[in-house]
Amino acid sequence: MFDDVILLMGGRDKGLDFAGLAPKINAGCAALILFGEARQKIHDQLSPLVTKPIIMAETLRQAVDNSKFYILNSKLERASVLLSPGCASFDEFNSFEHRGKEFKKYVQGG
Numbered sequence: 001m002f003d004d005v006i007l008l009m010g011g012r013d014k015g016l017d018f019a020g021l022a023p024k025i026n027a028g029c030a031a032l033i034l035f036g037e038a039r040q041k042i043h044d045q046l047s048p049l050v051t052k053p054i055i056m057a058e059t060l061r062q063a064v065d066n067s068k069f070y071i072l073n074s075k076l077e078r079a080s081v082l083l084s085p086g087c088a089s090f091d092e093f094n095s096f097e098h099r100g101k102e103f104k105k106y107v108q109g110g
Contacts, residue, residue, distance in 0.1 A: 004076045005029045006067045008060070010036035011087030011099070018042050018086065022049035030079065031055060031070055035063035037091040059092060060099065064106040081107065 007029045009018075018041075025032055025046070032050060034042050035057040047054055055070065057063040064081065071079045089099040 004079045006031050006033060006070060006079055006081045008033050008035065008063045008067065008081065008083045009042055009086050010034050010039045010057075010060075010063070011085045011089050012036065012091040013038040013041055014088055016086060018045045019049060021086075022046055026051050030074070030076055031067075033057055033063045033066050033070075035060050036085075036087060038087045042086075060103060061106050064103065 005028055007025060009032065026049075029052050031053040032046070033055045034040075036059070039056055039058075043054060043056065053070075055066050057066050060083075067081045071081075083100075083103050085099070089096045093099040093102065
């Protein structure tokens with residue numbers, strides 16, 4: 001059985017259209033958590049199309065915390081948190097590597 005996926009998306013907008021992701025999100029995710037500067041744009045494009053819960057967060061740290069809260073308070077038996085931002089990291093971090101290191105630290109409780 002597959003884990004339920006909590007998808008984290010956001011950062012600085014690169015001018016992308018996110019609407020095409022809706023079928024994949026509906027088919028493969030338990031929830032979508034949006035963070036960073038682009039969170040409202042992504043929400044505006046996906047909320048009419050996505051049937052899963054969409055949770056807003058200002059920062060990546062808040063997105064990770066929200067994912068932990070969602071998992072603990074839902075009926076998911078197994079869950080994975082997937083950082084697939086679809087956006088640049090420069091709203092909060094100085095590189096994608098920096099964002100990845102911080103994500104790992106946040107997930108581990110740091």
